[in-house]
Amino acid sequence: LIVAHRGCWTRFPENSLPAIAACAEEGAQIAEVDIAITKDGIAVLAHDKTPYRVVNAPHWGKNFSINSGASTIDTMTYAQLQQFWLVVREYSGASTPHKIPSLEEALQVAKGCGITLLLDSK
Numbered sequence: 587l588i589v590a591h592r593g594c595w596t597r598f599p600e601n602s603l604p605a606i607a608a609c610a611e612e613g614a615q616i617a618e619v620d621i622a623i624t625k626d627g628i629a630v631l632a633h634d635k636t637p638y639r640v641v642n643a644p645h646w647g648k649n650f651s652i653n654s655g656a657s658t659i660d661t662m663t664y665a666q667l668q669q670f671w672l673v674v675r676e677y678s679g680a681s682t683p684h685k686i687p688s689l690e691e692a693l694q695v696a697k698g699c700g701i702t703l704l705l706d707s708k
Contacts, residue, residue: 590614599672601631610699618704628664629689641670642681
């Protein structure tokens with residue numbers, strides 16, 4: 587049994603839809619992904635309490651200060667998270683065309699690829 591941790595994160599952003607699809611293509615039977623809940627109750631794929639390590643945001647603005655309570659995923663709405671682009675590797679700043687996906691989107695991709703998701707609730 588082969589389990590891919592956060593999907594195929596060496597080729598795609600961790601916990602992203604293409605990372606799930608890629609690990610299925612590479613022979614994994616299970617993709618472990620991390621789940622967090624947004625302020626508006628949407629389950630999203632995210633490992634950390636904040637999105638900063640895995641997104642490229644040239645300016646956060648006053649509502650997204652690292653020192654602010656509004657910085658954590660559970661205090662941000664799904665729409666707010668969708669403003670950011672995932673990066674290829676953590677803190678790299680190299681943007682991709684991928685966004686933080688919802689769990690619903692991830693389940694659809696996994697079903698289409700024939701891979702099982704192992705959910706790690708954060």
